Amino acid sequence: MTQSCHSTGGAAAPTGSLHIALVGSPNAGKTSVFNHLTGLRARTGNYPGVTVTRSVGTARYRGEHGTVEFAVEDLPGCYSLHPVSPDEQVVADLLDGRLEGIAPPDALAVVVDVTVLERSLSLVAQVLALGRPAMVILTMTDELAARGGHLDIDRFAAALGVPVAGVIASRGRGFEPLRALLAAPENWTRVAIPPPHDDAEFNSWVASILDAGRYRPPDPDRRSARIDRVLLHPIFGSVIFLAVMFLLFQAIFTVAAPAQDLIEQFFAWLSGVVGDTIPNTAIAGLIGTGIIGGVGAVLVFIPQIVLMFLLISLLENIGYMARAAFLVDRLMAFTGLEGRAFVAMLSSMACAIPGIMATRTLPSSRDRIATTMAAPLMTCSARLPVYILLIGLLVDSDARWGPFSLQGLAMFALYLLGGLSAMVVAWVFKSVVLGGDVLPFYMELPPYRFPAVNSVLLTMWDSAKAFLRKAGTIILATSIVLWFLLNLPLRTAEIAGMDPAAANAYVVDHSFAASIGKLIQPIFGPLGFDWRICVGLIGAMAAREVFVATMGQIFAAENLDDPSGAVQSAVWTSGPHQGELLFTASTTVALLVFFAYALLCMSTVAVIRRETNSWKWPLVAWGYMFALAWSAAFVARHVALWIAG
Amino acid sequence: MNLRGPRRVETAARSDGDRHTLADLPTGAAAEIAGLDQGAPEDVSRRLRHLGFRAGTQVVKMRTAPLGDPAVYRLLGYDTCLRRNEAAYIRIAERP
Numbered sequence: 001m002t003q004s005c006h007s008t009g010g011a012a013a014p015t016g017s018l019h020i021a022l023v024g025s026p027n028a029g030k031t032s033v034f035n036h037l038t039g040l041r042a043r044t045g046n047y048p049g050v051t052v053t054r055s056v057g058t059a060r061y062r063g064e065h066g067t068v069e070f071a072v073e074d075l076p077g078c079y080s081l082h083p084v085s086p087d088e089q090v091v092a093d094l095l096d097g098r099l100e101g102i103a104p105p106d107a108l109a110v111v112v113d114v115t116v117l118e119r120s121l122s123l124v125a126q127v128l129a130l131g132r133p134a135m136v137i138l139t140m141t142d143e144l145a146a147r148g149g150h151l152d153i154d155r156f157a158a159a160l161g162v163p164v165a166g167v168i169a170s171r172g173r174g175f176e177p178l179r180a181l182l183a184a185p186e187n188w189t190r191v192a193i194p195p196p197h198d199d200a201e202f203n204s205w206v207a208s209i210l211d212a213g214r215y216r217p218p219d220p221d222r223r224s225a226r227i228d229r230v231l232l233h234p235i236f237g238s239v240i241f242l243a244v245m246f247l248l249f250q251a252i253f254t255v256a257a258p259a260q261d262l263i264e265q266f267f268a269w270l271s272g273v274v275g276d277t278i279p280n281t282a283i284a285g286l287i288g289t290g291i292i293g294g295v296g297a298v299l300v301f302i303p304q305i306v307l308m309f310l311l312i313s314l315l316e317n318i319g320y321m322a323r324a325a326f327l328v329d330r331l332m333a334f335t336g337l338e339g340r341a342f343v344a345m346l347s348s349m350a351c352a353i354p355g356i357m358a359t360r361t362l363p364s365s366r367d368r369i370a371t372t373m374a375a376p377l378m379t380c381s382a383r384l385p386v387y388i389l390l391i392g393l394l395v396d397s398d399a400r401w402g403p404f405s406l407q408g409l410a411m412f413a414l415y416l417l418g419g420l421s422a423m424v425v426a427w428v429f430k431s432v433v434l435g436g437d438v439l440p441f442y443m444e445l446p447p448y449r450f451p452a453v454n455s456v457l458l459t460m461w462d463s464a465k466a467f468l469r470k471a472g473t474i475i476l477a478t479s480i481v482l483w484f485l486l487n488l489p490l491r492t493a494e495i496a497g498m499d500p501a502a503a504n505a506y507v508v509d510h511s512f513a514a515s516i517g518k519l520i521q522p523i524f525g526p527l528g529f530d531w532r533i534c535v536g537l538i539g540a541m542a543a544r545e546v547f548v549a550t551m552g553q554i555f556a557a558e559n560l561d562d563p564s565g566a567v568q569s570a571v572w573t574s575g576p577h578q579g580e581l582l583f584t585a586s587t588t589v590a591l592l593v594f595f596a597y598a599l600l601c602m603s604t605v606a607v608i609r610r611e612t613n614s615w616k617w618p619l620v621a622w623g624y625m626f627a628l629a630w631s632a633a634f635v636a637r638h639v640a641l642w643i644a645g
Numbered sequence: 646m647n648l649r650g651p652r653r654v655e656t657a658a659r660s661d662g663d664r665h666t667l668a669d670l671p672t673g674a675a676a677e678i679a680g681l682d683q684g685a686p687e688d689v690s691r692r693l694r695h696l697g698f699r700a701g702t703q704v705v706k707m708r709t710a711p712l713g714d715p716a717v718y719r720l721l722g723y724d725t726c727l728r729r730n731e732a733a734y735i736r737i738a739e740r741p
């Protein structure tokens with residue numbers, strides 16, 4: 001909480017100084033203008049009380065009378081000042097001075113893509129109607145000329161009644177005159193009469209302004225039309241879409257995975273070195289496993305996140321993302337979401353962390369929340385080791401159904417269960433929990449463009465930084481707490497002379513985690529879990545795959561990473577089932593289903609906290625997933641018992 | 646699951662009687678917008694007007710997605726897609 005307050009404070013303009021807000025539709029080039037004006041001196045935070053990112057930076061103008069510094073705020077993209085979504089509500093509230101702690105900007109600059117000038121005059125007219133100092137920044141002036149269009153900026157400005165500056169953001173041209181203008185809004189010309197509202201009058205106002213500016217619209221972009229003929233073709237387009245999504249998904253698995261392995265190996269090695277050099281086993285364990293392991297657990301996500309945002313930002317900047325969303329929108333409409341949510345859902349099959357972060361590309365914050373709530377149900381790669389262990393206990397590796405391995409079928413069924421459940425949950429959150437959405441679906445298909453390298457790099461950097469700063473601390477803290485729970489109180493005297501496997505088991509059996517496991521066992525009793533499985537679930541709170549190693553430790557397996565033998569022969573040590581096998585078919589099925597649904601991943605909780613800027617949504621996610629997991633596991637257990645007779 | 650969507654299109658079409666809407670425009674055809682359905686929610690029709698879907702605008706339906714929805718429209722020099730749902734609120738006067 002302190003941190004988020006701090007960064008919101010950091011994002012605020014220094015009091016008393018000039019504060020200018022950039023307004024513009026998505027794709028207008030607002031963010032590139034912002035980056036050019038503020039360089040890397042931008043700070044991001046959140047608007048108070050909402051899941052909408054706020055970016056404020058400082059721009060400098062060195063004029064004849066010394067240097068003027070002013071704050072520039074990059075408002076969320078909007079097509080209209082009449083809000084129909086929470087994001088647009090922020091813009092409207094900010095301009096009206098209704099946001100607590102944020103003064104309304106002193107002046108507004110509307111960023112307009114000059115190649116779609118006619119359409120954009122609607123937003124310009126709404127800004128002019130506010131009666132505040134306003135100006136217009138025209139981007140893509142080079143593209144207008146290249147496509148045979150024309151605009152006389154001075155005449156256009158005279159007809160509009162406010163200052164107009166043209167820039168080429170991709171090459172950084174035209175920014176000095178723009179800075180000079182922005183530094184002195186008190187000199188801006190103001191409109192005497194706001195533009196008309198009525199459709200017919202408004203259309204003639206637009207026509208007269210464009211006419212005065214000698215505007216000639218650009219020819220339709222032939223290159224984009226040619227590319228679209230292939231990429232949006234009913235058959236080729238769909239095949240290419242599947243291929244692109246497959247490669248995106250594969251890249252997260254195959255390109256990021258080796259880098260993640262290296263990070264894991266490095267931290268394992270470091271932790272080993274610590275273990276060898278520090279004689280006190282407890283301190284060595286805390287530093288080696290708790291702290292170094294925790295830092296490793298944070299950094300291990302970085303390759304995925306950076307790669308994910310590199311690819312998404314490339315596809316977005318090229319213009320393919322909107323096309324992909326167009327192709328798949330009908331499918332996503334079943335869930336109440338729209339095409340743009342597809343990428344977030346798909347990448348959650350590798351890991352929910354980059355998936356949830358990818359929801360940033362969704363324009364509606366309702367869609368962002370619904371997708372975030374559903375994404376952790378997709379079968380992520382951390383569930384795989386757990387599924388492999390449990391399916392191995394349940395199904396014989398030689399068992400076949402026709403030509404298919406039953407183990408493979410069981411795995412497929414779990415993927416299907418995760419995917420379908422995610423779709424249903426998204427629908428429930430979108431349509432029931434968050435209420436009906438009046439926001440009509442519309443999405444601009446921009447011309448294909450070469451991506452700007454620096455904006456792609458900035459997106460990658462921002463996402464990695466955001467993850468490390470907010471989610472990283474929570475993950476590290478959890479790792480240390482879990483180490484304490486699993487290893488304290490110290491049993492140095494008792495384990496002296498035991499072999500390592502027995503010593504491991506002894507420490508865990510008598511740890512705080514064991515006490516908690518025994519305490520919560522009654523909750524899980526109806527699912528057939530004993531207190532040791534509960535300890536495994538506590539360990540899995542760090543990350544699902546930790547369950548496997550914790551089981552190995554608890555059942556004193558020789559090899560912690562493959563405890564299946566030790567787990568298979570485990571029996572109840574007390575209670576009415578004493579001496580009976582613990583992992584019966586029904587219990588194993590219940591455990592599999594529990595893992596399919598439960599949010600056993602502190603990193604996901606931390607990232608939901610970071611992305612929604614509140615503890616409400618991570619708690620909701622954890623709570624509903626726990627309830628779902630328990631109920632589904634209970635049902636699955638009884639169905640399994642009934643089938644077994 | 647999203648039963649509301651298609652059903653709303655039907656009612657919109659019915660209340661319009663024989664009048665054409667953008668939803669009925671064949672792919673590749675051009676039309677001039679005659680106005681917006683009075684029955685459309687206030688927010689939706691205001692947003693559609695701000696996007697350029699107002700009386701007098703020329704629109705071409707560029708293409709339809711492989712699954713039949715949404716469709717891409719070209720108007721005022723840009724391309725945007727709309728679902729049938731919203732397109733059914735936009736009345737058109739087909740060009741001869």
